[in-house]
Amino acid sequence: MLANNDDYLNALGRIKSEIAEAQNRAVQSANAEVIRLYWRVGSVLNDNSRYGKVFIESLAKDIRLAFPKIKGFSARSMWYMQKFASEVDSEFCNSCCRIPWGHITHLLDKTEPGAGREWYVQATIENGWSRAALLHEIETKLYERQALAGKVSNFERTLPAPESELAQQALKDPYIFDFITARQGAVEHEVEDRMMENITRLLLELGTGFAFVGRQYHLSVGEQDFYVDLLFYNIRLRSYVVVELKNAAFKPEFAGKLNFYLSAVDDLLRTEHDNHSIGLLLCKTKDNVVAEYALRDIGKPMGVSEYRLAEVLPEGFAELLPSTEDIEKRM
Known part of the structure; x- marks a missing residue:
């Protein structure tokens, strides 16, 4: 029996939607597992923080030998993992699992632990900010302007x-x-x-x-x-x-x-x-x-x-400054 065209298109649309949602859930689940892994690795590094930079560099080399195809375990990345575990508790880690690791490293670099960082994580989840958008909002102090402003x-x-x-x-x-x-x-x-x-x-x-x-x-x-x-x-x-x-x-x-x-x-x-x-x-x-x-x-x-x-220079002030040509002539 040939299917009605409307029924066929409806079935196709539903199946495509189910596949897309399943793929999205799989990506989110995989990302969450990676973030939790990084937090656990960071906790191990914190337990051995007395050994310093050389300790992490040696671990990074041996991990690459043990897992040649693995990515994300350079000495620099592992330093971020240590910082992540030292500044984020397990409960907040669960919130961070909903955003990519690249976003988290920006937050570790650009924000301090506390309400502001937590606000940016939640805002990223709600608004779907890209890494560039998140960085822009941090640099323009969106938390202060939107959450704290009078x-x-x-x-x-x-x-x-x-x-x-x-x-x-x-x-x-x-x-x-x-x-x-x-x-x-x-x-x-x-x-x-x-x-x-x-x-x-x-x-x-x-x-x-x-x-x-x-x-x-x-x-x-x-x-x-x-x-x-x-x-x-x-x-x-x-x-x-x-x-x-x-x-x-x-x-x-x-x-x-x-x-x-x-x-x-x-x-x-x-x-x-x-x-x-x-x-x-x-x-x-x-x-x-x-x-x-x-x-x-x-x-x-x-x-x-x-x-x-x-901000720009006051009107007329730019005329008092030497031009590029003037600077080159003096060199």
Whole structure:
């Protein structure tokens, strides 16, 4: 009997999904066993730490002789294993088993034992960060900016749980746009230009789940035209996110304008499947007390954060420095 085409395609799809999931579980299981092995080897090395560097180098040579095809047991790798076992207990090792060894070595190099390191491990698991992404987040101090920052928002009052918690967790302060070079007198549209030229890095800094919708996004309200600086959609929050960029210190009137934009986006773009639209004011600086007062009676969910650009020499100062040609002539 010939199978119905729909039944065949459905069966094929299910089998392919089962195979893919099984392969993924096998990879994760193998990775977990390797991480636990490295931790146990590190524990042995810690028991003999009094013998120093030469001890590890000799072990690495003999292990390669005993297992010629084995990888990952160079003297340098074994030093990381020792550090791993000395700084991570068996319980935390189980959490680390869910990320690759290369990620763990970055964490051992770039973070100290404690809450910050544990936060980065969990964030890597939740967001699926690559090694490069993890390193970037550590170097830009994401833990301090996202987990520890004194964030200013009205999310708790204007959004239901757990949406409010997710929005608050997504907020950073400050945002680091180190791919944009600052200069004296720069205006918002110039910063926006650089953001659009580096959209991938912009989305990385904004965080997981952001999708770009448009720049200077047109909204027609009544008989007037309005333009949102940057419009995103966050898949995890299931919300439009309106970003207003201000190359100045925060002013209370900024919140009123953003509140208007959020009302317009909710009426014109939001569907029954979307949650409340969220606003984000990015300012050069802010007074937290003033920002909190400004948001106190605002009915739409919004947060206020600062942003940082890459530093450059003061305007005109570069002209005083010798050029490459001048330096070469003097050599």
